[in-house]
Amino acid sequence: MQGFIGQHEFTAESVMRSSPEGDSQAKYPEESDENTKKASEDASVDSNRNFLLTLISRRSVLRSGVRYLRRGVDDDGNTANSVETEQILSSPSWNPAEKVYSLLQLRGSIPLYFSQSPYYFKPVPIMHHSAQTNLVSFTKHFHDVQRRYGKVHAVCLVDKHGVEVNIAETYGRYLESFNKAETSEDKKVPYQWFDFHAECRGMKFENVSRLVDRMSETLEDFGDTVIQNNAVVRSQSGVIRTNCMDCLDRTGVSQCAFGQWALEKQLKEEGHYIDLQGSAATQWFNILWADNGDAISKQYSSTAALKGDYTRTRKRDYRGALNDLGLTLTRYYTNIFTDYFSQACIDYLLGNVTTRVFDEFETNLQSADPGISMEKARQSAIETSCQIVISDENEEFIGGWTMLSPRQPNTLRTLPFEQTVLLLTNVAVYSCRFDCNTEKVTSFERIDLTSITGIKYGTYISSTLTDAQRDEKRNMGLAIAYRPSTSNSLRVNTTSLHSLFAEKPDPAPENQDIIDWDLSTLFKGSDRSSTHFLAFKLPNTSSAVARAPKTPEVSEADAVRAICEEIERMVNRATQSPSIHAERPSIVEQTQIISLENARRQTGYFEHLFFDIKKLVWA
Secondary structure, three states: OOEEEEEEEEEEEEOOOOOOOOOOOOOOOOOOOHHHHHHHHHHHHHOOEEEEEEEEEEEOOOOOOOOOOOOOEOOOOOEOOOEEEEEEEEOOOOOOOOOEEEEEEEEOOOOOOEEOOOOOOOOOOEEOOOHHHHHHHHHHHHHHHHHHHOEEEEEEOOOOOHHHHHHHHHHHHHHHHHHHHOOOHHHOOOEEEOOHHHHOOOOOHHHHHHHHHHHHHHHHHHOOEEEEOOEEEEOOOEEEEEEOOOOOHHHHHHHHHHHHHHHHHHHHHOOEEOOOOOOHHHHHHHHHHHHHHHHHHHHHHOOOOOOHHHHHHOOOOHHHHHHHHHHHHHHHHHHHHOHHHHHHHHHHHOOOEOOHHHHHHHHHOOOOOOOOOHHHHHHHHHHHHHHHHOOOOOOOEEEEEEEEEOOOOOOOOOOOOEEEEEEEEOOEEEEEEEEOOOOEEEEEEEEEHHHEEEEEEEEEOOOOOOHHHHOOOOOEEEEEEEOOOOOOEEEEOOOOOOOEEEOOOOOOOOOHHHHOOOHHHHOOOOOOOOOEEEEEEOOOOOOOEOOOOOOOOOOHHHHHHHHHHHHHHHHHHHHOOOOOOOOOOOOEEEOOOEOHHHHHHHOOHHHHHHHHHHHHHHO
16 A cells, blocks of 8 residues: 555543643642542543544655655656645544544645756755746646645755755745746745754754744644534645655654644644643654654655654654664665666556566666656757757758767767757758756757768667667667768867867777777768768657557657658758759668677677676666
C-alpha cells in the first residue's frame, strides 16, 4: 500500500478536572469535607471520555517514484512525493450522533522543473526549462490544489542559506507572479518561508512551535471538517501545503505540530483536554505521526524518516543524530545504485510506460520521465537553437530535428554521442550541440547548402552491447558530405563576451582510420582531404510512454528518409539556376552508415567489460 493508516484509542480528561497549564488542582474548590472532595473526584473521572484518533496518508499515483528521480513538477502540474494526510478524531464506536473531526494537510515537492544529482550529499538544485514553461505547470498545480481543497497557504521549510536558498527564492518569485495574475483574494496563495534548520539549530526541534504560532491565524481561518448525524456541520475551507526539499523529515515534524494544534482545539470544543507536551502517557501521538513519516519516507527514499527520534519522544540527542547519519548513508547508497531500476518498475506497474521501458533501461541503465513530454522538450530545444544560431532575418526556417552526433567532428563513432539539433533553412544547414540540462547551445556549425556534395542514410549501429542497440531497423542515421567554404563557419560558446570562430572545423586526427574506420569508404570517390562530414543518428521515434490516445508512429527509416529529402530539396533550390530546369541526379543515397557487422568488430573488450560492470552495479 502506498501511504499509511494508523489508529489509537485514548482517554481525554474533562476540562472540569484539568487545566491547559497542567495544574490538576486548579479547578478544585476549597473543601474541608473529605467525602465531598472524593465525590467530586469520582464525578470528574466519570466525565472522562474515550476518543479514537485515525491518521491516514494517501500517496498520489501521479508523478510517483523515488527520491532523486522524481523531483519537482511535470507537464500536467503534478508534483513528486505528493501526499494527502488526514487526521480524524472520532468516538471509538463511530456513533453517528457524535461529532467526527477531520483535518487535511498536503505535502508535495516544489512545483517547478528541477533536478538534483544523487552523487552528492547536498546536491545543488538545477532548474530546467524556460520561465514561461515553469509558470504554466506551476499555475496548473495550484489551480488543481485549489479546485480540490479551496484556499491554499504554502509553507516552505528549506534553508535560507547554502545550496537550497536559490530554489526557495525562485519558488517565492513564482508565487508572486501567480498571485498578481489572480483577481480574487481567495485564489491568492500566501507564502511562509520557515528556515527549519536555522530555527531549530542545536537539535531544538521544539522550536517548530514558532511556525505553528505564525500559522495559527491561517489554521483558525481554514478550520476543519465536522460531521454529525451523517451531515456536514462545517467544512475545512483550505489546506496548508508544506514542503522541504524531499518533503519527508522537516515536513513530517511540522505536520505533526499542526496536527497537535488541531487535536487540542478539537478536544477543547468537546469539553476535554489532553496534555500532548509534558505527559509520557500521550507519547502515542508522536509515535503515530513518526510511523506515518517512516512509511512515507520508505516509499520515497527507501529508509525511515530522519529526526524520527524527536517525533517519537519529543527529545533530540546524539544517538538520534548518529542514527540519522546511518540513514543518510543508506539513502546515499540506494539513490545511486538501486533506485534507477526501481523507478522503471514503478512507472511500468502504474501503467505510465510500456515494456519498452526495460529496453531503455538496459541500454541507458535509467529510464526517461514519462511525466515530462519529450516532444515538448525537443521542440523547445529546436526553438532555442533557432533563436541563437540563425542571425540573418532573411533566412527562412524550413525544419528542425533533435539528433545524436559523435563527440568528435568528421567521425562516425566517437563516444559518447552528444545531443544535437539539426536545423535547415533556405540557405544553410546548422549542426547545434545542445546541453539539455542548461538548455543552451554549446557550439554550432553552419554549412552552406551550396557546399553540400552528398547525403547518405541508413543503418547506424553505434554500439552492440544490448538487443535494442543491435536492432538494424531502429538504429538509423544520416551523414552529410560538404566541401570547405568561406560561407561555412564553426562557433563555440565560451560563456564570455567572445565566441570562437573558424571558417572550417578542425581537421580529422591523424589516427582517423583507427578511430573512424568506415568514414573513408562511406562517400566513395570523395577526396578525403577536401571533404568534411556531419554525422547524425536519429533517436528512437518509438516511446516507452503509454499514451492514452494512440498516435501513429513513424518508423526510424521513414523519418530519416524524410529529413534527407527535405535537405536535398533545399540544396537543389539553392544551387539550381533559374534558367535551367533539367532534372538533376539525386545526392541522396541509401546505404549503411555503420553496419551491425562492422559495429561488432569495433566494440572492444574493455567496452564490454565496462558495460558489464555498470549492469552489475545498477541493474
